[in-house]
Amino acid sequence: DTGVSQNPRHKITKRGQNVTFRCDPISEHNxxxxxxxxxxxxxxxxxxFQNEAQLEKSRLLSDRFSAERPxxxxxxxxxxxxxxxxxxxxxxxxxLTTWTGENTIYFGExxxxxxx
Amino acid sequence: xxxxxxxxxxxxxxxxxNLVLNCSFTDSAIYNLQWFRQDPGKGxxxxxxxQSSQREQTSGRLNASLDKSSGRSTLYIAxxxxxxxxxxxxxxxxxxxxxxxxxGQGTTLQVKP
Numbered sequence: 001d002t003g004v005s006q007n008p009r010h011k012i013t014k015r016g017q018n019v020t021f022r023c024d025p026i027s028e029h030n031x032x033x034x035x036x037x038x039x040x041x042x043x044x045x046x047x048x049f050q051n052e053a054q055l056e057k058s059r060l061l062s063d064r065f066s067a068e069r070p071x072x073x074x075x076x077x078x079x080x081x082x083x084x085x086x087x088x089x090x091x092x093x094x095x096l097t098t099w100t101g102e103n104t105i106y107f108g109e110x111x112x113x114x115x116x
Numbered sequence: 117x118x119x120x121x122x123x124x125x126x127x128x129x130x131x132x133x134n135l136v137l138n139c140s141f142t143d144s145a146i147y148n149l150q151w152f153r154q155d156p157g158k159g160x161x162x163x164x165x166x167q168s169s170q171r172e173q174t175s176g177r178l179n180a181s182l183d184k185s186s187g188r189s190t191l192y193i194a195x196x197x198x199x200x201x202x203x204x205x206x207x208x209x210x211x212x213x214x215x216x217x218x219x220g221q222g223t224t225l226q227v228k229p
Contacts, residue, residue: 004159033215042120042205042222043160048215056215091159101167101213105150107159 004108006092012114013082020078021111025094032075033105034067035091036060043091049075050097082115089113118143120208122220129196130228137191137223139206144184146210151180151191154203154222164191168210196227 005024013019025032031050035043046065047057051072061067064082069075079086089112095105119142129135139149148167152160164173164180166189172181179192189206203224207217 031215033217035217040221042207042219043217045216045218050215058216093160097213104162104165105217106162107152109159110157112157 004092004094004106006090006108006111008111009109010112010114012116015084015115016081018078018080019082019113020076021090021092021113023075023077023092023094023108025074025092026096026106029094029096029106030072031095031097031105032069033093033095034075034077035093037089037091037110038087046077046090079113082113084115087113087115118146118208118210118218120206120218120220122204122206122223124223125221126224126226128226128228131196131198133196133227135193135196135225137193137204137206137225139189139191139220141187141189141208141218143210144187146184146208147213148210149180149182149189149206149208150217151178151189152205152207154205156203160205163204193225196225198227198229201225201227 033048034046037043049069064080067077089110091110093107096103150165151163154160166182177194182189203222205222207219
């Protein structure tokens with residue numbers, strides 16, 4: 001168990017470019033989440049998957065954002081036509097949910113995005 | 117709409133002091149509440165998870181309580197150490213077991229040697 005892995009850890013991109021972040025959850029975890037965090041704020045929910053199904057999306061997730069989790073394993077978060085307001089840390093997390101409830105949620109180290 | 121507030125925003129204490137961090141939420145219909153620790157520039161580490169049916173959870177020097185009816189949770193840290201310096205975040209989920217956590221803004225703790 002190596003924890004939740006996120007790549008790249010840091011990304012600087014020019015406004016208007018597309019960026020993609022990858023998250024590898026803990027292997028047996030069926031839920032995967034994406035959050036966004038700006039300096040001095042708590043994380044804000046973006047979306048989550050249970051296995052390969054995307055079950056909920058925040059209104060924060062505009063049409064420029066898309067997330068996938070093919071085969072219920074790793075996930076990607078793509079931001080198209082980046083804007084300066086997209087600059088933030090993008091956090092991925094995973095957990096194991098069973099019929100008895102949800103276990104502890106584990107976060108990755110985050111992917112920092114700076115749009116210049 | 118659920119809102120989570122943490123007071124104070126920042127706290128500085130001398131080493132060895134016992135301290136309490138506060139978290140309040142506006143909608144008492146929660147599924148669970150979690151406390152997390154975040155070091156600068158890092159991800160979040162889960163400290164304690166309290167289910168809606170529970171009143172408290174303990175782990176080492178940490179104790180978290182939950183009072184759903186009043187919409188409050190406290191995180192008690194005993195005998196604080198400089199290594200406890202970090203930002204502490206509480207988050208609620210609910211009313212059902214969806215994937216969405218609502219976070220507070222955090223309390224940044226500094227423990228001085």
